[in-house]
Amino acid sequence: MGTSGADHLRQIVEETDWYNGIVLDAVVPGGAWKRLPRPLQSWLRNYIGGTALYLVSGFLWCFYIYYLKRNVYVPKDSIPSNRAIYLQIIVAMKAMPWFCVLPTLLEYMAENGWTRCFASVGEVGWPAYFVYLTIYLVIVEFGIYWMHRELHELKPLYKYLHATHHIYNKQNMLSPFAGLAFHPLDGILQATPHVIALFLVPTHFTTLILLMFCEVVWTANVHGCIHGKIWPVMGAGYHTIHHTTYRHNYGHYTIWMDWMFGTLRDPEQEFKKPD
Template sequence: MILQISVAMKAMPWYCALPTISEYLTEIGWTKSFPRLNNVGWLAFLVYLAIYLVFVEFGIYWMHRELHDIKPLYKYLHATHHIYNKQNTLSPFAGLAFHPLDGILQALPHSLGLFIIPVHLNTHLLLIFIEAIWTANIHDCIHANLWPVMGAGYHTIHHTTYRHNYGHFTIWMDWMFGTLRDPMDDEAKVM
């Protein structure tokens, strides 16, 4: 766990740079982000938010999957995170123990979305904050089963098989692209 904390603390300033740059570009007007809900209204806000969340889910799924499938990316970037590959080596700190470039690549869909989809700036920042908490949560090995949420049970399987459950907040992308492995199925096999 000390190694996980050390890796996370060294990488964190680097992968905090992307949201900082994104916020600056938003503040100078280069993104489609908007500052107030009354700029677009509640209905448009909810529609844009749904589109943004799907975009982020899709982007993070594919970025994460490619970090596994493209061998040099895995070897030089993502393997740093996957040294924690057993249930007893995972902890909330492992969720932030990434190579800095790996963390930036996986956060990229959040920032790219700002240039494509109108999204409320504070909502975007809140989602980035929630993502940090979420990342720690899915590495804590406390297996709650709340479909379609990508919980720790699903993500622990990801760390032990390397070929399943690449998703972000939900399991939908894994289900759509054939990489879903349900922890309930694994428990049924054991019994």
């Protein structure tokens, strides 16, 4: 690559410091957070930022689909109760401290040069950047599909981990806040393909952080029960089917893996109850 190893790692560390400053300076007076160990700084920033993003995106999405567009996208009898939403938030908040361990670990590994992250697009050039990004996303899509599918097909994993999320198995029980209502280990397992991909393909560090940000927004969107009908996106219509049949639409961002492995079900089809 175009820069030395030391310069490359220094740029990643400086970028992480900048992210930490944006969040932590706003909530920790006097810069006291700077005295914390670096991993704890990143974890605290991920926790505060992740919690704020989850709550803000969830409330805005609920306000839009349940109030501003009431009965337009979601029928009145399919709107979850306030209590159901509250309980989803409680589950997510209990898991959030653990969810934030993984992005913190990713940053720590990148800062120490243990991954194939690079700091600047100039190190590889734009054509290579897009090739690497495409390969990264394919690896993540493949990995999350199979991790999610095994969480269903391996009975102990489903019983002790994934069942926590699948109590939301009807449209009137799903809301954007269900997106992070997981057992902590379940959520971490489904995100591990991001870690694996970092050892297999060069990845732009800023893009990695952006993808982590998008994960929270995306998971709120796909639990909102609105089918956007944008091919080949795995929209909320597909994911609602997943929550009602348990055996279809395991994919993450797209429908391609489900199409390839025979588990795709289109939202236009009539729902079937699980066997």
